[in-house]
Amino acid sequence: xxxxxxxISFCNINCTSSLRKNSYxxxxxxxxxxxxxxxxxxxxxxxxxSLHPGVDFVYADAHGNSETQIAQVSAMLDKLDLLIISPxxxxxxxxxxxxxxxxxxxxxxxxxxxxxxxxxxxIGADNYEIGKLAAKYxxxxxxxxxxxxxxxGLPGSSPASERDRGFTDGIKKFPNIQIKARLQxxxxxxxxxxxxxxxxxxxxxxxxxxxxxxxMALGSEAVxxxxxxxxxITIIGVDACPGEGGGMQMVYDxxxxxxxxxxxxxxxxxLTAFQILNNEPFSKVNILQSLVIDTSNxxxxxxxxxxxxxxxxxxxxxxxxxxxxxxxxxxxxxVLNIIVTxxxxxxxxxxxxxxxxxxxxxxxRHLALKNEEIIRKGEQLVEMSAKVEAxxxxxxxFFTNVTHExxxxxxxxxxxxxxxxxxxKAVEVIGNSLxxxxxxxxxxxxxxxxxIDYRKLEIDKTTIQASENNIIAFCREIIDSFRLHAKKSKIxxxxxxSEKDIQVWFDVHLLDKVFFNLxxxxxxxIPDAGIVKLYLRRDHGQVYIDVQDNxxxxxxxxxxxxxxxxxxxxxxxxxxxxxxxxxxxxxVGRHHGNITxxxxxxxxxxxxxxxxxxxxxxxxxxxxxxxxxxxxxxxxSNSCLMDNEMFSFTETPAFTQTPNEFSILIIEDNQDLLNYxxxxxxxxxxVYTANNGNDALIQAYEKVPDLILTDVVLPGLSGKTITEQLxxxxxxxxxxxxxxxxxSSNDQKISGLESLADIYVxxxxxxxxxxxxxxxxxxxxxxxxxxxxSDLPIPVKSGISRSxxxxxxxxxxxxxxxxxxxxxxxxxxxCRSIGISRIQxxxxxxxxxxxxxxxxxxxxxxxxxVYLLNxxxxxxxxxxxxxxxxxxxxxxxxxxxxxxxxxxxxKNLNKVV
Ligand code: FRU
Numbered sequence: 001x002x003x004x005x006x007x008i009s010f011c012n013i014n015c016t017s018s019l020r021k022n023s024y025x026x027x028x029x030x031x032x033x034x035x036x037x038x039x040x041x042x043x044x045x046x047x048x049x050s051l052h053p054g055v056d057f058v059y060a061d062a063h064g065n066s067e068t069q070i071a072q073v074s075a076m077l078d079k080l081d082l083l084i085i086s087p088x089x090x091x092x093x094x095x096x097x098x099x100x101x102x103x104x105x106x107x108x109x110x111x112x113x114x115x116x117x118x119x120x121x122x123i124g125a126d127n128y129e130i131g132k133l134a135a136k137y138x139x140x141x142x143x144x145x146x147x148x149x150x151x152x153g154l155p156g157s158s159p160a161s162e163r164d165r166g167f168t169d170g171i172k173k174f175p176n177i178q179i180k181a182r183l184q185x186x187x188x189x190x191x192x193x194x195x196x197x198x199x200x201x202x203x204x205x206x207x208x209x210x211x212x213x214x215x216m217a218l219g220s221e222a223v224x225x226x227x228x229x230x231x232x233i234t235i236i237g238v239d240a241c242p243g244e245g246g247g248m249q250m251v252y253d254x255x256x257x258x259x260x261x262x263x264x265x266x267x268x269x270x271l272t273a274f275q276i277l278n279n280e281p282f283s284k285v286n287i288l289q290s291l292v293i294d295t296s297n298x299x300x301x302x303x304x305x306x307x308x309x310x311x312x313x314x315x316x317x318x319x320x321x322x323x324x325x326x327x328x329x330x331x332x333x334x335v336l337n338i339i340v341t342x343x344x345x346x347x348x349x350x351x352x353x354x355x356x357x358x359x360x361x362x363x364x365r366h367l368a369l370k371n372e373e374i375i376r377k378g379e380q381l382v383e384m385s386a387k388v389e390a391x392x393x394x395x396x397x398f399f400t401n402v403t404h405e406x407x408x409x410x411x412x413x414x415x416x417x418x419x420x421x422x423x424x425k426a427v428e429v430i431g432n433s434l435x436x437x438x439x440x441x442x443x444x445x446x447x448x449x450x451x452i453d454y455r456k457l458e459i460d461k462t463t464i465q466a467s468e469n470n471i472i473a474f475c476r477e478i479i480d481s482f483r484l485h486a487k488k489s490k491i492x493x494x495x496x497x498s499e500k501d502i503q504v505w506f507d508v509h510l511l512d513k514v515f516f517n518l519x520x521x522x523x524x525x526i527p528d529a530g531i532v533k534l535y536l537r538r539d540h541g542q543v544y545i546d547v548q549d550n551x552x553x554x555x556x557x558x559x560x561x562x563x564x565x566x567x568x569x570x571x572x573x574x575x576x577x578x579x580x581x582x583x584x585x586x587x588v589g590r591h592h593g594n595i596t597x598x599x600x601x602x603x604x605x606x607x608x609x610x611x612x613x614x615x616x617x618x619x620x621x622x623x624x625x626x627x628x629x630x631x632x633x634x635x636x637s638n639s640c641l642m643d644n645e646m647f648s649f650t651e652t653p654a655f656t657q658t659p660n661e662f663s664i665l666i667i668e669d670n671q672d673l674l675n676y677x678x679x680x681x682x683x684x685x686x687v688y689t690a691n692n693g694n695d696a697l698i699q700a701y702e703k704v705p706d707l708i709l710t711d712v713v714l715p716g717l718s719g720k721t722i723t724e725q726l727x728x729x730x731x732x733x734x735x736x737x738x739x740x741x742x743x744s745s746n747d748q749k750i751s752g753l754e755s756l757a758d759i760y761v762x763x764x765x766x767x768x769x770x771x772x773x774x775x776x777x778x779x780x781x782x783x784x785x786x787x788x789x790s791d792l793p794i795p796v797k798s799g800i801s802r803s804x805x806x807x808x809x810x811x812x813x814x815x816x817x818x819x820x821x822x823x824x825x826x827x828x829x830x831c832r833s834i835g836i837s838r839i840q841x842x843x844x845x846x847x848x849x850x851x852x853x854x855x856x857x858x859x860x861x862x863x864x865x866v867y868l869l870n871x872x873x874x875x876x877x878x879x880x881x882x883x884x885x886x887x888x889x890x891x892x893x894x895x896x897x898x899x900x901x902x903x904x905x906x907k908n909l910n911k912v913v
Pocket of ligand 1: 032035037038111112153157159187212213214215238239262
């Protein structure tokens with residue numbers, strides 16, 4: 001940890017130093033940079049700057065052009081912290097210097113001046129004094145007449161004017177000195193030479209020259225040397241620059257007589273710049289001293305300057321070494337950084353590696369345990385699935401065997417049945433029952449056969465044995481085998497092929513089942529006089545077969561489930577008819593074909609089969625080259641439709657002939673079951689029948705039966721909806737309802753009872769049990785009736801909550817009580833008050849109270865008369881009037897008929913009934 005912290009702090013230090021930004025940008029605008037004096041100035045600056053690392057130094061040389069210098073300064077201003085400028089000319093450069101100053105950039109004006117005082121510091125020598133010093137030196141060394149030419153610097157540059165002014169003032173003390181001419185040398189040797197040569201005739205008498213700098217002095221010397229070789233001319237220059245080609249060397253070489261030191265100012269400029277930037281005290285005006293260098297002191301001065309130069313060189317060398325050392329230090333530091341970083345990373349990685357090693361071991365141990373557990377569980381699963389597979393296999397085998405076993409007893413049942421049906425006597429006695437048993441035995445046989453076929457294909461994976469056949473001829477035979485049955489039901493069968501012969505590879509013992517199933521279904525589910533059409537056509541390498549009917553059709557929900565094996569729909573017989581369509585789909589699939597259904601409720605259904613043409617899609621194992629005999633089509637169509645055979649119960653007794661006390665309404669869509677129940681219940685009750693929900697409701701309201709027996713799943717309204725509607729309607733609420741259904745789970749029973757059914761009986765049922773249930777409900781109804789007709793308050797005795805019926809009885813008896821004295825009060829008045837028909841009122845009152853409405857009215861009138869006779873001292877004729885009798889005689893007769901004595905006698909006896 002300590003190592004990491006040390007590493008982090010180490011990094012911080014190094015990062016900080018390496019990221020440090022250059023602190024200042026100093027710009028230096030030089031008026032001209034070619035001459036030695038100015039090169040020396042620049043070297044001095046650089047030397048001084050090398051002691052201040054981290055400074056950006058921006059240098060621009062205007063090559064003696066004021067406009068260039070203005071542009072250069074303007075361009076650099078934005079990035080500068082400080083500007084050093086030596087203006088080419090005072091006037092033109094004043095503006096840009098003032099601008100820099102106003103923008104807050106410190107400005108050091110060096111050597112030459114501007115016209116303004118808006119700058120931060122000035123560094124230069126006293127050029128006036130230099131002029132004066134030159135005059136004094138000349139006056140001192142020569143006592144004779146001096147005819148002099150003054151070679152001036154660039155007009156407009158401050159040293160030129162100041163030196164001229166100083167010189168002019170200086171010679172005033174020396175009358176022997178006369179300025180014979182003034183030339184503008186512009187600080188440049190060549191310019192001075194040119195100007196001098198132009199003055200050629202006047203030069204003859206000239207014996208001295210004061211040039212404003214050494215360069216121009218050297219040019220003058222050259223001109224005179226050439227024009228007047230050997231003539232003694234005293235030439236004085238300015239600058240006294242040390243080094244090769246400098247003024248000091250000129251004096252030493254006696255090319256010129258003397259030179260006035262004009263300090264190069266570079267070091268001072270940089271020192272002042274840092275004072276300003278570091279907010280240290282500084283002098284605004286810094287004037288450096290000058291002195292005269294001539295033969296008397298030039299040797300000494302040279303030595304000194306050489307010494308200084310060598311020291312300077314030493315410093316530069318030292319600096320080079322220092323820089324080298326710094327580089328070495330830096331690279332060593334980098335190496336050290338890398339080593340420390342690597343070390344720290346190695347320690348961290350080592351730690352991590354160790355940590356992960358430990359963790360890895362833990363995980364591995366954990367994984368090993370998990371692995372063992374998974375392997376163990378996997379083994380258990382394999383074991384279990386093997387057991388399940390074995391159990392499933394055993395169950396399926398059992399199922400298949402049992403299914404096979406069913407065929408023998410079924411055949412043994414069907415054959416004797418066929419014999420019995422041929423026996424006229426037997427048919428006379430139990431013909432209907434025999435026919436029903438026969439039909440259902442066939443249905444069972446068909447289901448068993450389908451199950452066995454399905455098992456063969458689905459479970460045993462039997463491969464098809466396809467041979468090439470004309471599918472049109474094949475379908476024609478199948479259609480023809482149905483014609484007899486179709487004729488009976490007045491159904492029209494059509495085969496509509498697009499051509500005579502379409503050769504298709506198919507298994508004749510499998511594909512026939514597809515068509516038998518689809519056509520027999522179509523026949524079963526269309527009304528009489530319906531149409532079934534079989535279209536065949538060839539298209540895009542496939543044969544298309546449409547089996548189309550105009551029967552009841554299906555909803556889209558039912559159609560979606562139509563091919564699901566064993567799916568039982570709530571209210572559609574086609575979908576719930578077993579596995580026929582699942583088997584069909586499987587067979588078509590085995591032929592590499594497809595089957596789809598399009599249907600519309602109440603409009604019809606079309607099954608479309610597509611089979612590939614040719615035999616490229618078939619494996620060799622799926623083909624047979626033996627010509628298979630086609631199956632017996634008639635036998636198959638017989639067995640397909642035998643379970644659909646309709647027969648009527650000729651002996652159904654007509655209840656109208658011998659009316660029974662009670663009536664029942666049976667609602668069932670299976671015609672056979674409806675016939676059977678009708679026949680059985682007709683022995684005990686008047687029976688009404690309905691085979692759909694809507695008809696059932698109409699009959700219930702019309703007939704008001706004493707009991708309703710209904711199936712749950714019905715076309716149209718379901719049994720539950722019918723029950724709910726009847727039980728919540730005043731006219732029918734009293735009728736007990738028994739629900740009869742194949743749905744036998746507890747949830748389904750509860751849902752049936754929730755719809756207010758009285759009893760729920762599951763199929764298959766024993767008729768005796770159903771009859772007992774019917775009798776029981778009718779008896780209960782009788783008991784309830786007694787409650788209603790008793791004078792006791794109803795809720796006390798009635799354990800059954802039938803609020804609608806109680807309300808009816810209350811309303812009915814209330815209306816009667818209110819109108820008991822009204823002799824014109826009639827049944828129609830009651831019907832109007834309650835809002836039901838005469839027959840419904842009659843049935844309801846009879847069912848709930850056991851009276852006809854008129855009998856009830858009479859009973860209530862007489863009971864009230866008994867009360868009045870017992871409790872009121874009124875004449876009998878008055879009482880007769882009060883209880884609604886218009887004639888006292890009729891009252892007396894009615895009273896006597898009920899109570900055995902006339903009312904007068906009854907009153908006298910004060911008899912209590
Ligand atoms: C160099 C120079 C010097 C002179 C100075 C005046 O360019 O001409 O010789 O002393 O400039 O500004």
